[in-house]
């Protein structure tokens with residue numbers, strides 16, 4: 001693999017900064033954390049004289065992917081900040097990401113909100129973890145992969161490809177996963193960890209299948225209010241594992257899950273097997289990938305509107 005000009009600029013910035021702070025998005029998933037912690041592990045092993053921090057809220061469910069660091073504001077002075085896996089600036093976890101000496105974006109979402117110099121944005125990549133591996137592979141003179149970095153990047157790829165099931169999984173993705181598996185960690189332990197759900201989530205999964213509304217077009221939806229989640233002992237952020245479930249039904253083409261947030265708006269989680277849903281998400285204050293997006297509905301009227309738009313979109317795609 002050869003080094004692109006952007007990757008060259010990134011490695012130059014890494015070399016010229018003694019302190020590197022890595023941020024990722026709020027409400028993280030295994031790719032956000034895997035790419036963040038994986039890059040941090042590579043940089044620590046490659047440049048023992050540098051100090052590398054990973055920042056952002058720690059979620060106990062993700063302790064197996066490492067722990068974030070708490071740092072004071074003055075650490076940002078003269079630091080290089082790298083934001084991974086985050087398309088939009090309001091979603092960056094820890095708003096201090098602009099306080100460094102230089103800012104770099106490494107991401108695989110559509111570049112709806114360009115920030116950072118340089119930006120390395122590759123929407124065709126399965127995951128940001130895949131990009132971090134590519135960065136290592138093109139820079140082997142400078143960078144060292146460790147077993148734990150390989151485990152973290154593998155976890156990110158598994159997470160964002162839905163265990164290599166989503167169309168974003170390319171031959172290159174499989175080659176990268178294979179190269180990572182050659183390091184010393186248990187890939188099956190990672191797969192099992194990501195597949196594991198708690199009993200409350202298993203019960204919520206049953207609720208999803210029992211209560212999902214499937215329209216004739218193949219559009220489907222479900223609303224999860226606070227009141228409903230409470231007896232399951234679950235909060236909105238712990239519902240990620242139920243989002244892919246409607247897609248297992250053959251008749252479902254695209255779906256929306258509305259999850260009530262603390263402020264009583266509804267987080268919309270949109271998924272599709274074909275018709276692109278990210279423009280719909282953008283119309284409702286969100287964005288994301290063509291087949292996996294998120295947005296916000298402020299009330300029941302907006303929820304109805306989103307369902308109608310999703311239904312129309314799926315119907316239109318069938319006519320094409």
Ligand code: AMP
Nearest residue numbers: 109269270286287288289292293294295
């Ligand atoms: P989620 O349903 O939260 O897993 O989100 C799926 C994808 O949609 C994420 O990878 C993000 O790229 C994107 N996304 C979710 N929420 C938002 C938002 N409020 N604004 C922009 N993009 C979002």
